[in-house]
Amino acid sequence: MLRTAAFLLLFTFFLPALSARADDTAEFIELTAAVSPGTLLFYAKLKHSLTAEMREELHSGLPLTFTFTMELHRNARGGPGELVAEKIFEHIISYDTLTDDYRVRLGEHNNRSKVFTDAVNAEKALNTLSGVPIINVGRLIPNNTYTLRIKAGLYHKSLPPGLESILPFLTWDDRRIDWQTIEFHYQSIKP
Numbered sequence: 001m002l003r004t005a006a007f008l009l010l011f012t013f014f015l016p017a018l019s020a021r022a023d024d025t026a027e028f029i030e031l032t033a034a035v036s037p038g039t040l041l042f043y044a045k046l047k048h049s050l051t052a053e054m055r056e057e058l059h060s061g062l063p064l065t066f067t068f069t070m071e072l073h074r075n076a077r078g079g080p081g082e083l084v085a086e087k088i089f090e091h092i093i094s095y096d097t098l099t100d101d102y103r104v105r106l107g108e109h110n111n112r113s114k115v116f117t118d119a120v121n122a123e124k125a126l127n128t129l130s131g132v133p134i135i136n137v138g139r140l141i142p143n144n145t146y147t148l149r150i151k152a153g154l155y156h157k158s159l160p161p162g163l164e165s166i167l168p169f170l171t172w173d174d175r176r177i178d179w180q181t182i183e184f185h186y187q188s189i190k191p
Contacts, residue, residue, distance in 0.1 A: 024048040026154055026175055031182045033134075033148055040134040042070065042148065046127035049154055051175065055119075063094035066126065067153040068108075072134055075145040075183070084146070085135040093126045108132040142188035152177040 025048060032043040049066070050058075058064050072085040089107035096103065102122035105113045108129070116122035140146070155175035 024051075026152075026177050028150060028152075028177060028180045031148075031150070031180065033146075033182060033184050035137055035186075036131075038137055040072070040137055040140065042129060042132040042134055042150070044129045044150065046129075046152070046154075046177075049127050049175075050123060051155070054155055054175070058093060058095050059097075061095065061097055063092050064126075064155070066091040068129070069151050070132070070134065071149045073147045073149070074141065075147055084139065087132070087134060089132075091126050093122060137186075137188075140186045140188075142186060145183060145185050147181050147183050149179045149181045150177075151179045 027047050028044045029047050030043065030045050034041050034043065046066075050064075054064055067090050068088065070085075070087045071083060074082045074084050076082070087108070090105075091107065092105040094103050095101075100117070102116045102119065103113055104116065104122055104125040105111050106125070109131075114125055116125065134148070153176045
């Protein structure tokens with residue numbers, strides 16, 4: 001009886017954190033692939049990436065890490081085929097409570113850091129994938145169709161130590177974006 005009561009108490013306590021509103025589901029928008037001289041580049045923006053809890057943790061001094069995974073496939077008949085390129089990188093935002101500024105580190109650009117004095121511009125930088133280099137275009141085969149897939153892990157909160165073994169099925173506030181894809185036809189332009 002005591003175990004049942006304890007379980008119900010824990011379940012009731014964690015239930016609000018388990019539900020997520022559909023209108024603030026994190027997603028990629030404006031996905032674009034473009035060719036610059038010699039390199040295939042990727043552009044996108046994140047929408048609804050931060051929750052109130054994430055902002056609260058950030059302002060208490062804990063950095064937030066977004067992990068992005070990208071795959072480029074050369075399509076075969078009937079769907080994606082050969083994996084041509086894979087890229088994993090991070091965006092990390094931190095808040096310095098002493099200087100009252102934000103630092104955003106962009107892993108796709110050799111961990112270049114930008115410092116912001118306001119949250120709006122810092123979040124904009126955190127949520128923008130701008131000119132992510134994917135592959136040298138010399139490795140692409142002209143007149144082929146390619147699929148570029150991207151997913152992101154934005155936030156993972158785990159149970160306190162000891163509770164994982166009691167409630168192994170329970171995780172909450174995982175904030176991630178499942179695979180989103182764009183397809184494009186690559187055609188070499190000869191000068």
